[in-house]
Amino acid sequence: MKKILLLLAAVVAVLAIVLNLPTPKTADVANDNSFVIGPVKIFDGEKWRAEKFVVVHEGWITELSMQRPDLDLPYRETQGQVLMPGLIDAHVHVWGDALKQSLNFGVTTVIDMFGDPSFLQQHKAARAETRQAKHADIFGAGYLVTAPNGHGTQYGIPVPTLSEPSAAPKAVAKRLDSGSDFIKIVYTHAGAAYQHAPSISYTELEATIKAAHQAQHLAVVHVADHASAMDAVKAGADGLVHGFFDRPANDELVQLMRSNGTFIIPTMALYEGMLRGELNETLLTAENLKLPASAQTSLNQSFGNTAFPAHFYENLLLTTERLYQAGVPILAGSDAPNPGTAHGWSLLAELEMLQRVGLPLESVMHAATAAPAKAFALPHQGRIAVGMKADLLLVDTSATTNLPALFHPLAIWKNGFAL
Amino acid sequence: MFNANLYVKEAGYDLLSLWRTPAFFLPAILFPVTFYIFFGIVFNFSSGSSKYMLVSYACFGMMGPAMFNYATAVASDRAHGWLTLKRVAPMPFNAYVAAKYVSSLVFALCIALILFVTGGLFAGVELYTWQWLALLLVLLIGTLPFALIGLLLGLCLSDKSAPAVVNLVYLPMAFLSGLWVPIQFLPEAVQYIAYGLPAYHYAQLAHAVIGTSQGHSIWLHLAALVGFSLLLVLLVRWRYQRLSH
Numbered sequence: 300m301k302k303i304l305l306l307l308a309a310v311v312a313v314l315a316i317v318l319n320l321p322t323p324k325t326a327d328v329a330n331d332n333s334f335v336i337g338p339v340k341i342f343d344g345e346k347w348r349a350e351k352f353v354v355v356h357e358g359w360i361t362e363l364s365m366q367r368p369d370l371d372l373p374y375r376e377t378q379g380q381v382l383m384p385g386l387i388d389a390h391v392h393v394w395g396d397a398l399k400q401s402l403n404f405g406v407t408t409v410i411d412m413f414g415d416p417s418f419l420q421q422h423k424a425a426r427a428e429t430r431q432a433k434h435a436d437i438f439g440a441g442y443l444v445t446a447p448n449g450h451g452t453q454y455g456i457p458v459p460t461l462s463e464p465s466a467a468p469k470a471v472a473k474r475l476d477s478g479s480d481f482i483k484i485v486y487t488h489a490g491a492a493y494q495h496a497p498s499i500s501y502t503e504l505e506a507t508i509k510a511a512h513q514a515q516h517l518a519v520v521h522v523a524d525h526a527s528a529m530d531a532v533k534a535g536a537d538g539l540v541h542g543f544f545d546r547p548a549n550d551e552l553v554q555l556m557r558s559n560g561t562f563i564i565p566t567m568a569l570y571e572g573m574l575r576g577e578l579n580e581t582l583l584t585a586e587n588l589k590l591p592a593s594a595q596t597s598l599n600q601s602f603g604n605t606a607f608p609a610h611f612y613e614n615l616l617l618t619t620e621r622l623y624q625a626g627v628p629i630l631a632g633s634d635a636p637n638p639g640t641a642h643g644w645s646l647l648a649e650l651e652m653l654q655r656v657g658l659p660l661e662s663v664m665h666a667a668t669a670a671p672a673k674a675f676a677l678p679h680q681g682r683i684a685v686g687m688k689a690d691l692l693l694v695d696t697s698a699t700t701n702l703p704a705l706f707h708p709l710a711i712w713k714n715g716f717a718l
Numbered sequence: 719m720f721n722a723n724l725y726v727k728e729a730g731y732d733l734l735s736l737w738r739t740p741a742f743f744l745p746a747i748l749f750p751v752t753f754y755i756f757f758g759i760v761f762n763f764s765s766g767s768s769k770y771m772l773v774s775y776a777c778f779g780m781m782g783p784a785m786f787n788y789a790t791a792v793a794s795d796r797a798h799g800w801l802t803l804k805r806v807a808p809m810p811f812n813a814y815v816a817a818k819y820v821s822s823l824v825f826a827l828c829i830a831l832i833l834f835v836t837g838g839l840f841a842g843v844e845l846y847t848w849q850w851l852a853l854l855l856v857l858l859i860g861t862l863p864f865a866l867i868g869l870l871l872g873l874c875l876s877d878k879s880a881p882a883v884v885n886l887v888y889l890p891m892a893f894l895s896g897l898w899v900p901i902q903f904l905p906e907a908v909q910y911i912a913y914g915l916p917a918y919h920y921a922q923l924a925h926a927v928i929g930t931s932q933g934h935s936i937w938l939h940l941a942a943l944v945g946f947s948l949l950l951v952l953l954v955r956w957r958y959q960r961l962s963h
Contacts, residue, residue, distance in 0.1 A: 302730075316831050320850045321838040396767050417902055457905060 332358040332429060332689065332715030336375040337367055339382035340699060344669030344682040346661065347699075353382060355689040358429020358715035362685065380709060381698040383664060385435075385690035387681050388646040389671040390540055390564045390632025394418055397635075397642045398434030400593060402718065404643025405708045407690035408680040410632070410671060411439030412521070412540055413451055416477040423478060427679065429688060429714035436690075438675060440483035441474050443521070444507050450485045450496040450521065461499050467506035471514055481517035481675065482507065483540065488526035492545070495523070505534040517675065528552060538562040538674060540632070544570055544607075547617035553625045562628035562674045565619045567652035572639025573602050574612045578648055579639065586706045594641035602638050619656045628674055629653065631667040647706055654702050663702060689715035725813045732817040733824060746786060746825065750779025751832050757898065759841045769845060770900065770930050772837035776857055777921040778897040779833055780826045784861035785868035785884050787822040792872025793880035819865055826861050830854055845928060852927045860920045863943055866950035867916075873957045891917045901932070916946045 337352030341363065354362035354370065362368060385407025391397070393411050401409055411419065419439040426436045444467075445451040447460040461470050471482055484507050487498035499507070504520070511518035512535070519538040520531035524545045531539060532555050542565035548556075556563070571578045579598055583590070590598065623629050631653060633645035640648075646667060653663045672681025679688040691712040698704035711718040736743050754775035759768075795801040804814050834850065837843040845853070867887065875883055892898060894908055895917035901909065912918035919939040925931040926939075 313827065313831065316835065317850050317854060318847060320834055320847075321842075321844045322846055322850075323844045395770075399767075415902055456903060 331373060332431070332712075334373045334375050334715070335368060335370060336377060336382065336693075338379050339377050339693070340379060340696070341683055342381060342383040342661070342664055342668075342698075343684060344384045344672065345665060348683075353683065353689075353691075355691075355712075355715045358689050359679075360683060360685055360687045360689050363683070377693065380696055381694045381704070382683065383692050383694065383698070384668040384672075384681050384683050384687070385692055385711070385713070386646055386667045386705075387631075387671040387677070388633050388635070388643075388667070389630040389675070390566055390634045391642065392634070392636065393437060393439075393642070396593065398422070398437060400591070400642040401435040401646075402433060402643070402711065402713055403591075404647060405692045405705070405711050406435055406643050406646055407711070407713055408436040408438070408672075408677065409642075410675055411437055412483050412519075412632075412634070413440055413443040415456065416441035416474075416479070419480075420478045431716045432713055433718070435713075436680060436688075438480045438677060439478075440481055440519075441477050441479035443483045443485055444470055444474070444499070445485040446497045446499045446503075448497050449499065450487075453496070461503055461507065464500070464502045464506035467503060468510040468513070471507060471510040471516075475514055475516060479516075481519060481537075482511040483519050483521065484508070484531075484536075485521045486527055486531055487522070488524065488530050491524055491526060493524065501530055501534065504530065508535045525549070525552070529555075532556055532559060532561050535559070536561060538564065538630070540564045541566050541634070542570065542615055542618050544574065544611040544615040544618070547614045548621050553621050553627070556622060556627045557625045560628075562630055562670075563619075563622055564630045564632035565615070565622075565652075566632055566634045566649070567615055567619060567656070568645050568648040569634040569637055569640055570615050571612070571648075571652060573605070574607050574615065576601065576639065578651070579644075582648055582651055582706075586703060588644075588706065590641060590644055594644055596641075597636035598639060598641045598644070600638035616652075616656050619653070623656065623658055623662070628670050629658070629662070629666045630671045630674055631663075632671075650702060650705065660698075660700065660702060664705075721810075724809055725816055728809065728813040728817040729820040732821045736821055736825075742790075743825065746783050747828055747832065750775065750782060750829055751836060754779060754833055755836065755840070759836075767930075768837070768841040769843045769928055770925070772833065772841060772843045773853065773924050773928055773930070774897045774900070774921060776830060776833050776853070777860075777917065777924050778892050779829050780857050780861055781864040781892070781917055781920060782888055783825045783829060784822045784864040785871070785888055786881070787825060788818055788865050788868030789871040789875070789880045789884045790877070791818060792869060793875050794877040796872070797877035815869065818869075819862075822861065822865050822868075823858060826858055827854075830857050849927055853924060856924050856927060860923060860943065863916045863920070863946045863950060866947060866954060870950060870954050870957060873954065873961065891915050894918075895921055897921055916943060919943050919946075 333356050335354050341348040341350055350363040350365055352364045352367050386405050387408045388406050389410045390412050391409045392414050419441055422437045442458050443451045444461050447462055452458050486504050487495045508518040517537040519540050520536040521540050522528045522531050523541055524543045528539055528543055529552050631649045633640050633649050635642045635645045650663050653666055668681045689712055692708045693710040694708050695704040758771040758775045805811055894911050895915050919942040922931045923939045926936050
């Protein structure tokens with residue numbers, strides 16, 4: 300009898316432990332993804348709107364209106380704060396909990412520039428759905444296109460490489476088969492002055508871009524210097540996924556990018572880490588922010604102590620400024636989690652860099668919302684408009700004039716669910 | 719004649735003897751927990767999300783003691799002549815084997831609960847209740863092939879060599895099955911090796927509960943584990959018969 304009681308007690312104890320383990324919070328009625336919000340000042344990704352109210356139905360934006368619509372939906376009353384699209388980080392490498400970390404900073408969509416195709420595949424369905432989610436949407440390149448032993452092969456993930464132009468169509472097809480949303484190519488100009496990994500040739504670059512375009516997909520190129528950027532633009536790249544700092548963009552490059560409509564993701568916050576390394580600390584102190592331990596790890600790493608000439612930092616800013624002045628689309632991207640960056644946080648740091656370049660606030664916000672959505676043809680992300688997902692940020696009224704408001708969002712909605 | 723009472727008694731005494739050797743069971747329980755805290759939470763440089771890491775390290779933590787408990791206990795019982803005594807005693811020998819399995823299940827249960835609580839408290843793992851329960855069941859029942867590997871090793875090895883050999887089987891198998899670093903980040907060749915390892919199928923079944931398996935049919939993994947178990951039962955019987963001569 301005593302033994303049976305003992306056994307029962309053990310079973311009860313086990314059950315008690317298991318039943319008390321943390322479970323995901325299920326959607327409660329108060330946090331439904333159908334609601335009316337307002338009055339708010341709406342930045343739709345392009346410009347400030349006159350409408351004051353937004354209707355969200357099952358996670359989709361269904362109406363913008365001047366007056367509060369008479370609908371039988373929960374009403375989220377606000378006091379004229381700023382409502383803007385969730386941010387898009389146009390250059391990341393995600394795995395593990397990165398999509399979750401990003402979302403905590405208001406980044407509701409990320410564009411992955413090289414990662415495990417199966418990770419991308421796993422998360423593809425969520426992009427067109429509005430189920431409750433605690434992670435950002437992901438669009439991605441899957442495997443990049445690079446030379447044998449080239450940049451991108453050093454991370455321990457086996458990457459198929461390209462070693463002749465005739466193999467380009469097959470390489471592109473293979474990536475599209477494995478789910479790539481666009482093609483990302485790594486390229487360095489043959490005579491580049493700095494130390495770099497082996498690169499594909501210019502002919503291979505051209506062939507790959509052509510193959511991508513024939514398959515109706517974008518081809519974006521990783522470059523890290525002026526000469527390589529020039530080659531990539533000449534070869535027909537749709538975008539450059541990095542800026543460069545060996546010299547400021549010259550008129551020829553600026554004009555060519557303008558006439559070709561090539562966009563650029565300057566990743567200046569990343570470069571700042573190499574060239575100066577003051578941005579993160581300055582910003583975190585100024586904004587009185589404390590990052591989670593997971594973010595701190597990659598933020599504290601560095602590329603090593605290569606000393607760069609001081610004017611490289613000026614070159615970096617000048618390139619972005621010239622391209623912006625010429626009307627070249629500027630997209631905000633962090634390249635997290637590279638040394639000195641962290642998911643979510645570093646996109647905000649990049650916005651600060653864009654402001655340092657001299658972009659007006661609307662253009663800075665545009666660079667992290669509608670601009671990448673347009674450049675990568677994201678169907679439901681990055682804008683406040685009918686038919687878009689309700690990936691939204693509510694920020695302080697000061698966001699009409701001040702960037703820092705974005706560092707402290709008052710509310711974040713993903714798929715219409717408040718975080 | 720089947721006498722349930724004998725089985726219960728033997729299992730009870732086996733547990734009691736374990737309980738009286740805390741120097742064995744405490745490290746055995748703490749090892750996987752420490753390992754999980756170190757590499758699954760604090761220094762999580764690999765690419766798994768928190769729940770992915772919990773499932774991987776739970777598999778790692780549970781298969782180990784199943785092997786160790788059998789291998790070391792049986793090898794030392796053999797070395798000390800205790801096994802011979804057990805065999806000439808009127809108690810069915812199966813009761814001895816079963817008792818050891820019950821002990822290793824209790825072990826595994828403790829480890830699983832500690833890992834679950836650790837993951838839930840410190841790594842922010844959130845699973846539905848049915849997932850926690852299903853995971854626990856899969857993890858517990860799935861220790862069978864590993865217990866059989868331990869039994870086989872225990873019947874084959876001396877008491878001195880058993881722990882070393884178990885480690886040599888345990889650690890490489892865990893690594894090659896993707897329990898430390900997610901399998902998709904290992905070279906493709908490893909994938910083919912993994913198909914031949916029970917730990918891979920065990921881990922995939924556990925991952926299926928939280929939807930992070932590689933997408934093969936769960937029946938395939940189940941069949942593989944049942945196949946391994948049958949094969950091991952045959953090997954154990956063969957080895958046991960040879961000991962009799």
